[in-house]
Amino acid sequence: MVRARSEERRADILRAALEVIAERGYRGATLGSVAERVGLTQQGLLHYFPTKEALLVAVLEERDRWDTSGGRDREGWRLDLLESLVEYNAMRPGIVQTFSALLGESVTDGHPAREFFTERYAQVRANMADVLRLEFGERLPGGLTPERAAPLLTAVMDGLQYQWLLDPSAVDMPGAFRDFLRLLRGDAP
Amino acid sequence: MVRARSEERRADILRAALEVIAERGYRGATLGSVAERVGLTQQGLLHYFPTKEALLVAVLEERDRWDTSGGRDREGWRLDLLESLVEYNAMRPGIVQTFSALLGESVTDGHPAREFFTERYAQVRANMADVLRLEFGERLPGGLTPERAAPLLTAVMDGLQYQWLLDPSAVDMPGAFRDFLRLLRGDAP
DNA sequence: CGTAACCTACCGATCTACAGGTAGGTGGGT
DNA sequence: ACCCACCTACCTGTAGATCGGTAGGTTACG
Numbered sequence: 001m002v003r004a005r006s007e008e009r010r011a012d013i014l015r016a017a018l019e020v021i022a023e024r025g026y027r028g029a030t031l032g033s034v035a036e037r038v039g040l041t042q043q044g045l046l047h048y049f050p051t052k053e054a055l056l057v058a059v060l061e062e063r064d065r066w067d068t069s070g071g072r073d074r075e076g077w078r079l080d081l082l083e084s085l086v087e088y089n090a091m092r093p094g095i096v097q098t099f100s101a102l103l104g105e106s107v108t109d110g111h112p113a114r115e116f117f118t119e120r121y122a123q124v125r126a127n128m129a130d131v132l133r134l135e136f137g138e139r140l141p142g143g144l145t146p147e148r149a150a151p152l153l154t155a156v157m158d159g160l161q162y163q164w165l166l167d168p169s170a171v172d173m174p175g176a177f178r179d180f181l182r183l184l185r186g187d188a189p
Numbered sequence: 190m191v192r193a194r195s196e197e198r199r200a201d202i203l204r205a206a207l208e209v210i211a212e213r214g215y216r217g218a219t220l221g222s223v224a225e226r227v228g229l230t231q232q233g234l235l236h237y238f239p240t241k242e243a244l245l246v247a248v249l250e251e252r253d254r255w256d257t258s259g260g261r262d263r264e265g266w267r268l269d270l271l272e273s274l275v276e277y278n279a280m281r282p283g284i285v286q287t288f289s290a291l292l293g294e295s296v297t298d299g300h301p302a303r304e305f306f307t308e309r310y311a312q313v314r315a316n317m318a319d320v321l322r323l324e325f326g327e328r329l330p331g332g333l334t335p336e337r338a339a340p341l342l343t344a345v346m347d348g349l350q351y352q353w354l355l356d357p358s359a360v361d362m363p364g365a366f367r368d369f370l371r372l373l374r375g376d377a378p
Numbered sequence: 379c380g381t382a383a384c385c386t387a388c389c390g391a392t393c394t395a396c397a398g399g400t401a402g403g404t405g406g407g408t
Numbered sequence: 409a410c411c412c413a414c415c416t417a418c419c420t421g422t423a424g425a426t427c428g429g430t431a432g433g434t435t436a437c438g
Contacts (some may be wrong), residue, residue, distance in 0.1 A: 006413080023298045027216045030397065042398080044414050052398065097296055104293005107286055107354040109212045118355045125352075125359075144374045151365045152372075157349025162347060163314075163340055165296040166307045170314075176340045183331045183341075183372050195387080219423065231424080233388050241424065 010048055010058075012038045017059050025105055026056055026113065052099040053112050060116050060119050063099065077127070079135050079181060086157065086177045093168070103158070125150045132184075141186030149184060156180045199237055199247075201227045206248050209286040213300065214294055215245055227335070244300045249305050253287070268324050268370060275346065275366045282354065289350050314339045321373075330375030338373060346368045 002018055020029045031052055031073035035045040049055040077085070087098050106113040126149035132140060156177065164173040205226035209218045220241055224234040238244040266274070278285050295302040317339035321329060329338055347364065353362040 009413085011242055025214075025216060025294055025297045027214060030299065031351060031399090032397080043416085046399070047412090087241060101293055101297050102294070103351060104290055105214055107293070107351065108214045108217060108290050114355070121352055122359060124343075135400090142371070143376070145367055148365070148368050150351055151349065151360050152345060152369050155339060155345045155352060155365070157348070159344025159348035160340065160348070162292060162296065163310055166303070166310055170311060171340050176337070176344070179333055179337050180341050182404090183333070186375075187332070189436060189437060198387090220425095229387095230389060232390080232426090235425075236386090236388060239425095301416080 004184055006048075007037070013040075013045060013048055013055070014059055017055055018098050019094060021056075021059065022094050022101060025101045027105060028109075031055070041137065043169070056112055057116075059098075060102075061089075064120075077131050079131060082131065082153075082157075083174070083178060083181065087162075087174045088175050090164070097165055100161050100165055110117060122153065124154055128153045140184055141183060153180075153184070197288070198227070202229075202234060202237055202244070202253055203248055207287050208283065210245075210248065211283050214290045215300075216294060217287075240258055243261055245301055246305075249291075249302060252310075258345060266320050268320060271320065271342075271346075272363070272367060272370065275349075276363045278350070279353070279362050282357070285350050286354055290346075292347070310343065311341055317342045325373075329373055331373060342369075342373070 013034065016034045017029070019037065020034050023029075023031075029047055031041075033041040034055070035042045038045075042173075045055075049058060102113050104118055105111055106117045129146040132146035132149050132153070136146070138145060140146070142149075144152075158175055160171065160173050165170045202223065206218070206223045208226065209223050212218075213222075213258070219231075220234055221231040224231045224245070227234075234244075238247060280318070282315045291302050294300055294308055297303075319333040320341070321335035321338050327334060331338075331339075349362050349365055351359065352360045
């Protein structure tokens with residue numbers, strides 16, 4: 001079963017790339033250090049992914065697949081599932097760090113992940129709007145439409161991640177996110 | 190007046206560094222490209238800032254000075270001044286991009302700006318809490334304490350910046366921020 | 379006043395260290 | 409016999425940093 005072994009290798013490489021990108025960002029990551037982590041030479045790695053950028057694209061695609069599986073894309077989430085997602089993220093600093101680092105880099109000129117993130121955020125906002133509409137209808141308790149609240153919801157998730165990554169002990173990410181949801185719901189504390 | 194000329198040069202260099210970091214991030218920025226922008230060689234630049242990291246530190250310090258002048262530090266802002274700040278930022282994509290790129294990078298291991306941002310965010314949250322307390326007292330209309338709302342306020346500002354940088358036409362940053370403030374205030378739309 | 383000593387603001391050459399990528403193998407499984 | 413999964417060797421480019429200048433101005437002092 002050579003084929004299976006090969007697929008396994010690719011998965012190993014992607015996992016290692018995720019780690020290295022988390023540690024050093026995309027620009028700071030080197031093929032050599034990714035290769036080393038899976039017991040390959042840099043050139044051996046290039047056998048699987050012909051360029052550094054191809055590796056990045058594969059990483060992003062996998063993230064996409066992971067995101068859209070679990071029923072997010074069409075079916076959508078519900079608000080309480082978002083809450084669990086944040087809790088889940090709080091236990092996986094590695095993944096959060098990878099994508100926060102990439103997001104930060106991606107706003108620089110000509111970054112290979114820029115288009116990916118641009119499209120992704122458009123889609124995420126649309127998803128968020130759907131979730132909110134499902135939960136609240138055309139007007140949230142605070143008076144916003146789902147479309148107006150969606151960028152805020154997205155921003156809170158991302159912004160909290162940065163604060164939490166910089167100092168996990170200073171920010172209770174899931175707690176703060178719940179606070180925000182309460183704000184959206186217009187609940188009393 | 191050799192001294193004055195020198196100070197001017199340093200200021201030029203810092204401005205150029207800000208630009209280059211916005212375009213390529215810190216890791217992607219090169220001393221040569223910064224130097225070129227002010228009509229120096231790379232070695233000439235190193236005469237003013239002995240290492241790349243020293244240059245970054247100087248950039249961050251200047252930002253700090255800029256931030257804390259204008260009466261932010263002790264006296265604090267008020268909520269409506271925050272609103273103007275966001276509007277102001279929306280007209281200065283360069284600055285926003287520089288610090289968003291740096292923030293993103295700074296969560297990677299051993300990044301020279303990491304400590305700076307960690308401390309800075311602690312301070313920003315404290316400032317935000319003060320602003321909120323000044324405006325609302327110990328309980329905001331939504332029921333949160335100033336300390337609980339501060340990370341959210343901060344997160345919204347940062348998160349919106351990323352969405353806006355990726356696609357300015359897709360996000361009305363000042364508008365969205367006002368929406369959030371309305372949520373905090375518990376106003377009807 | 380003049381000149382020697384010194385300082386400031388640079389530049390050219392060069393070193394070291396990778397980084398990404400190419401070319402051309404080799405060896406084991408099918 | 410063949411091909412997939414690698415490796416060795418190597419090339420090219422680039423980045424940060426050091427070294428040793430040089431030109432021009434400044435200061436100290438006889």
